[in-house]
Amino acid sequence: MNQxxxxxxRENNLIITEKALRxxxxxxxxxxxxxxxxxxxxxxxxxxxxxxxxxxxxxxENFEENFENNFIILDKYDITNKNYSQGSVEDFHKLxxxxxxxxxxxxxxxxxCEYTTIENAKNLIKNQKVDIIGMVYEKRMSKNENLILDVDxxxxxxxxxxxxxxxxxFEKYKQTLTxxxxxxxxxxxxxxxxxxNEIIYPDIPLEKNKxxxxxxxxxxxxxxxxxxxxxxxxxxxAKFIDWINGENGQKExxxxxxxxxxxxxxxxxxGIYPDxxxxxxxxxxxxxxxxxxxxxxxxxENIEIFIISGNHDAVRLSDPQPAIDKKYLPRLYTKKxxxxxxxxxxxxxxGLKTLMYHGASLHGIYAEIKxxxxxxxxxxxxxxxxxxxxxxxYGHRQTFVPIEKNLMTINEIxxxxxxxxxxxxxYSKYKNTHLICSSCWQSTTKYQIEKGHVPTIxxxxxxxxxxxxxxxxxxxxxxxx
Ligand SMILES: [Fe+2]
Numbered sequence: 001m002n003q004x005x006x007x008x009x010r011e012n013n014l015i016i017t018e019k020a021l022r023x024x025x026x027x028x029x030x031x032x033x034x035x036x037x038x039x040x041x042x043x044x045x046x047x048x049x050x051x052x053x054x055x056x057x058x059x060x061e062n063f064e065e066n067f068e069n070n071f072i073i074l075d076k077y078d079i080t081n082k083n084y085s086q087g088s089v090e091d092f093h094k095l096x097x098x099x100x101x102x103x104x105x106x107x108x109x110x111x112x113c114e115y116t117t118i119e120n121a122k123n124l125i126k127n128q129k130v131d132i133i134g135m136v137y138e139k140r141m142s143k144n145e146n147l148i149l150d151v152d153x154x155x156x157x158x159x160x161x162x163x164x165x166x167x168x169x170f171e172k173y174k175q176t177l178t179x180x181x182x183x184x185x186x187x188x189x190x191x192x193x194x195x196x197n198e199i200i201y202p203d204i205p206l207e208k209n210k211x212x213x214x215x216x217x218x219x220x221x222x223x224x225x226x227x228x229x230x231x232x233x234x235x236x237x238a239k240f241i242d243w244i245n246g247e248n249g250q251k252e253x254x255x256x257x258x259x260x261x262x263x264x265x266x267x268x269x270x271g272i273y274p275d276x277x278x279x280x281x282x283x284x285x286x287x288x289x290x291x292x293x294x295x296x297x298x299x300x301e302n303i304e305i306f307i308i309s310g311n312h313d314a315v316r317l318s319d320p321q322p323a324i325d326k327k328y329l330p331r332l333y334t335k336k337x338x339x340x341x342x343x344x345x346x347x348x349x350x351g352l353k354t355l356m357y358h359g360a361s362l363h364g365i366y367a368e369i370k371x372x373x374x375x376x377x378x379x380x381x382x383x384x385x386x387x388x389x390x391x392x393x394y395g396h397r398q399t400f401v402p403i404e405k406n407l408m409t410i411n412e413i414x415x416x417x418x419x420x421x422x423x424x425x426x427y428s429k430y431k432n433t434h435l436i437c438s439s440c441w442q443s444t445t446k447y448q449i450e451k452g453h454v455p456t457i458x459x460x461x462x463x464x465x466x467x468x469x470x471x472x473x474x475x476x477x478x479x480x481x
Contacts, residue, residue, distance in 0.1 A: 418437075
């Protein structure tokens with residue numbers, strides 16, 4: 001493609017510099033060169049193109065004139081530009097109270113049960129039935145191999161005993177994590193102790209939203225590009241950019257791609273882990289983002305692009321993460337079709353509610369729940385949906401910022417739930433929610449070799465919003481699954 005652009009420019013007495021060439025693709029180069037012709041310049045620099053791109057009317061550039069993108073960003077769930085606290089004890093208290101209130105409300109609505117407070121439960125007589133909603137403060141096994149939970153609500157704390165009677169149920173209940181907010185159907189054993197008959201999870205219902213589109217429309221999902229790493233898969237990523245711009249056929253799919261989600265870890269960052277310096281091709285984080293921008297600016301502008309932060313990005317590590325600052329992505333911030341957001345973030349695409357979260361807190365799930373592994377991230381995603389909480393264990397593997405409003409609770413029911421982080425793609429459905437984890441654009445790191453984790457690379461997951469099916473385009477060997 002580049003040769004074609006250079007040739008066309010020469011025919012119009014223009015020489016395109018290397019940086020300027022990165023901004024041109026087969027959808028924009030003819031129009032841009034036409035405009036540059038009249039400007040009496042010989043060498044075309046990056047700024048010359050940016051000026052024209054900023055001047056142009058967005059409508060006139062549309063790939064498909066009759067197409068209307070239809071999305072709503074639910075800004076209230078994004079931490080970006082919202083005030084958060086300085087980490088006082090009171091702020092932590094508010095964070096947990098908000099989580100308790102949100103999830104207990106879900107539990108109350110879901111089952112229409114009459115729950116009582118822990119304070120009231122303590123005044124009931126032995127053997128009386130009682131239901132409470134509690135946040136797990138401590139969990140341990142007794143000498144007799146029964147599960148003991150200490151749970152809190154705003155009125156007090158009580159001990160719960162879960163007897164090892166029904167093996168299947170008991171195994172499930174053992175997966176209770178500290179800080180989970182759950183419903184407990186119990187009988188009173190003593191003033192400070194209840195026997196649990198059943199644990200009720202907030203969970204998601206089976207009902208779902210209907211897609212509002214009657215035409216095939218794809219969301220392309222990628223993540224973990226890790227630009228700046230020596231292991232960044234430059235060739236494969238460039239191939240993807242050419243492909244999404246329609247340069248290598250498959251127009252019947254490409255024309256239907258209306259949205260692109262990039263689920264965090266845009267760059268490898270600097271100083272993220274010990275000895276990272278030796279693994280970097282670009283050691284300046286600004287330069288890493290500059291190259292990332294170069295790639296993204298090549299993508300045709302009638303795709304709405306949604307970018308969230310990851311743990312390698314230049315934002316604080318603690319969840320919820322705000323959007324990457326303008327100083328790192330100055331050119332992307334000028335684009336109307338590019339939306340730079342925090343993690344987690346929510347967007348409704350053609351009627352389908354979509355939760356996007358990079359995924360750091362899921363490491364707590366991998367570590368604590370039997371059978372969870374990083375090459376099956378969709379299983380961990382299911383566990384957080386059951387708990388309606390992206391921070392099931394405070395601070396175990398991931399830290400959280402104490403803010404008045406807990407943005408890690410899953411307040412809405414996502415039709416689509418997207419993560420990244422483990423460099424291993426996955427797709428499955430839990431009830432009616434599509435669980436999608438993106439693949440990565442970085443080959444196996446030393447850390448992954450040590451852990452025995454094999455990443456899946458250079459795959460684009462394409463979700464069709466009309467019929468809710470998933471396609472995978474593979475740039476590793478140029479094949480489709
Ligand atoms: Fe990553």
